[in-house]
Amino acid sequence: MDEQRVRGREGGPPRWWGQGPPWGNRGDGQGGSGTDQDVGRWPWRSTVLLTVFVLAGSKYAAEQQVGERADLDLFARVLLVVGSGLLLWRHRHPVLVAFGTATAAMIYLGAGYPYGPVFLTVALGCFSAVVAGHRKAAWAAVGMLWAGHVLIAHWLYRWLPPSGDEPAAWGQEIVVAAWVVAIVAVAELVRVRRQQWDRERAERAQAARRRADEERLRIARELHDVLAHSISVINVQAGVGLALLDSDPEQARTALTTIKAASKEALGEVRQVLDTLRTPGDAPRAPAPGLDRLPELVEQAAGAGLTVEVRGEVPKLPPGADLAAFRIVQEALTNVVRHSGSRHARVRVDAADGVLRLRVDDDGPATGADAGGSGNGLAGMRERAAALGGTIEAGPRADGGFRVLAVLPLKVTTVKEDR
CATH class of the missing domain: 3.30.565.10 (Histidine kinase-like ATPase, C-terminal domain)
Incomplete structure (x- = not known):
């Protein structure tokens, strides 16, 4: 019995739960556990929605930080679009996307533009890298962003816009560090859960193969026992019939009658075994033989x-x-x-x-x-x-x-x- 039929008879949770969430099965082609089909998908919808949200949120943040940070201009919007647009490649090239979004965000902050949802692009890029298995690359990207922010906010601010800016409070750096840790922690939790899903999926596949092997072995035993017994009887009676065909036709007729009965019974039992293959899970049409x-x-x-x-x-x-x-x-x-x-x-x-x-x-x-x-x-x-x-x-x-x-x-x- 093939594995698909064996799996179809078992109950259990819905198909999507056994495989993990849809986003949890997407790989990167560079060490992730997703399929080539998952890697080949372009996340257009989520990327467009995030880009619109980042642009709108940054505009609102600029209105709230007038006089404190530089106004949004064409270059700022280009940086926001580039940082968000890189997320289209987060399943194919998660390492490049993690560093690319972190670099775009660092340039954006270095230019003095207002704080806002620009960090979301870095969060999603690094999150995808961790889930795909590139943990060190993701940590390096967020570490680079945090180190760059510290450098800009406490030393390079003198030479960077906006003019007259003052150093950031160290409490703000603690908030940024906590944000970085939260990103890494959530991504690690998802990665661990995804590995657990992969192990469970592999164990289910192995169990299905084992059940299929056991079913094939059971059917092979049944066919062997049925055919070996019946063919042995047929073989003996055929020899008797050939030996007595001329000297004792009546005894030869009896041997042929026995052959006919044995072959009919064998065909019936073989048909009963094969019926379990054609209609898996259904009750057999005839009771299984026993000592009676x-x-x-x-x-x-x-x-x-x-x-x-x-x-x-x-x-x-x-x-x-x-x-x-x-x-x-x-x-x-x-x-x-x-x-x-x-x-x-x-x-x-x-x-x-x-x-x-x-x-x-x-x-x-x-x-x-x-x-x-x-x-x-x-x-x-x-x-x-x-x-x-x-x-x-x-x-x-x-x-x-x-x-x-x-x-x-x-x-x-x-x-x-x-x-």
Whole structure:
């Protein structure tokens, strides 16, 4: 099952919350975590609005500081427009924008123009640089602006406009320093939160991939168990039919009938597994097989020439444990048909002390190098048992033959493995 379907079935917060705010996903192309699409966007609207606000706010500030600072002229407005216009590149080149806005603001203040919203352009430029990961550059830019302001307000003011200006109060510098610290602090908080969003997004993606892998593994196990058992029966009966086609047509007809029934059942179970891919989340059309279908397994094994003796009472099991128990017995009998010379097997079902014990024995001898199974089937059985908190033991017996022993807890606790 693909990752998109797995993610679509899980609940949780709205999509935008899982990814962080829209502005938090924009990168700079130089170390930020945003996508190329985010970097390619031009923030025209916010830049135009900020430019209009800075121009209007500076005009109002000039009216309030008449006689204290120089009047706004064409050069002042050009500096304000340039400082605001640089913010168009804040996602593409955040370092250049941080230093550019700080330089424009420093020239503006050095020319004696009134204090006002000119600092907003520096704040946004440095904020974008910090969020994009360029912390040192942003700190250097605001530090440069503050140092330049101190130099202008306490030493160079004698030679800079407006004429007759006096040195600024040191209390004002404390306010400017607090403003700088506030910018850096807010930007750092946003950067940390953005990194947290990125980690959460990566963890969700990893969890979705893990769930998709587990779902693919589950489907592969189901298909393996269904096809291996049915094809083994078909293979044996096909050999019987070919051998008896001329000498005993009636027995050959019986073999072909068994092949038809086994193939029909296999197609039905494969279709049921594939339906879960086409309609994820929907209830299956047919119930999953369980130990109550042991008589069918015995009948199918008989069709393949294997006599199966079942001992013990079949308990009531949860659906997951019931399916796992059925598949384990099915795979064990399939391995007897394929890899053992014995034509007799014994299945023992025992439920006691809070666990279910399934034991499948055959008397051997092995007919090939892979006694007891090829490895894939045994691995699938172990995975099924481990997913329920149980165990599988499989190996040759001391007196000959082969034994598969499964121990499954009756109170099933799903065990998630790290993959």
